[in-house]
Amino acid sequence: MPDKAAVEWIRKGKAYFGKKRFKDALRSYDKALAIDPNFAVPYFSKAEVFAEQGQFKEALELCNKAIAIDPNYAEAWSKKGLCLFSLEKFDEALTACTRALALNGNDPMAWYIKGVSLDELGKSVEAQEAFGKSLELEIILDMEAEKKKMGR
């Protein structure tokens, strides 16, 4: 079980991240790591911040750290796929996304990265299948977002 104080720092970090206050977010995640260095989530959360700023090498390293702690961390695998795609390592991106999807088949981003990676590798037919799955999930998200909007 993760330390409560570390979880609280992650919650704060997410709030900063939502407001694009990246430095504050990173500081919060570091505090969480200082409390519990074997907690995978802050590594992944830091990776999100770096990826958002286009620092994919740094983000990739952090994803690897998160995965080293928790090999079944689906979101970390998915983000790793994104980083590898952005670094134009399409083969490796494909492997990471396949792993992410084995852990969570309902991740539209992982399906999308799988699709674009396959497309880059010239595997158009397989890419279309992955895109189809990604679109299906994205439509569900879209409908949920609209419901929220109407509820506002």
Place this chain on the structure above:
Amino acid sequence: MIGTVPIAKPVRKFVYHAEELLGTEIVIARDRDAPLAGTLLDRYTYPVENEYIVFPAHYVGLIKDFIIAKLTLTLLIKGAAAKRGEYRVLSFNEESVYAGLRQIYLDALKDEAKKEKKLPVNKLIEMLFLLFMHFHEDLNELPWNPVVNTGVYIKIPKIRKTQLYYLMKEGKEDMDEMMQQMDIIPRRYFVFSKAMFYGRDYFLAKTLPADELVPVINIPQMKKFNHLEVKEMLTTRWTHTAWYQSKVFGDSMLQIMDGSIINDWNANPDLDYYYNLYSIIKRLTDNLLSYMFMTQWYVWEPVKHLEDAMLNKGEYEQKALKRIFGDLIL
């Protein structure tokens, strides 16, 4: 291209093509609060140095790619017209506002005479400018839609499924517009508004091609016309309904679109190609204005003119109302 989001290869190539042709750099960004259709901030419309394409943050895959493709083509068309010094938008001035408000008022009077429950005078007066601005907005946007969508469909075939989903959703949303005001606004304008969307959806249904976009299949209120015989449709029961009239006018608008949107889509995509698309949009807008007897309502002017007009719109409205109602308006 500046941005950190992954983008599918054909769309990315299209963005690079736009950057090269227009000599600019496009910033692609996501934002939680962006409108569902995305936003294009371009130097031809706003005081910005780079072009910005912003899409809603919850779109992570192909829907995002479609929005980027659509806005990139919009940018190319605007840019091509601007580079020739010919980019114009529909604007308005004191005289055109008067022409529009007067026409709407006369039509409203005809409608009100037939109504049992009359609209309060203050509401009727308020409605005039709202309706004028509603059509201004629609006519500045709608003619772009069939042209841009056809372009994306032809240029980027890999995202067609996504495009179809997006268009079905858009069609339904547009048809929902004005529904709450249906009994308030003059019938003629409700019908025109619906007919424009009907024409657009039908045009796209034929172009894509996709039966799901045909309004008599896609729009709940129009479904009843799908299998109706002509003889049955011509009975008073149907001909008096706003939706039947929307269908009839919509069929004419479809003809206008068919006649206006003629292009060699596979020609070399240089600046002339995109300028030609701009000319098509302008021609389509003029033809729709003419069909709806609104040619006096709006004027083609540079963006700056519209910015100024928006600042002065309150004054234009008041002056027009004064001319129509005289001292009754204080």
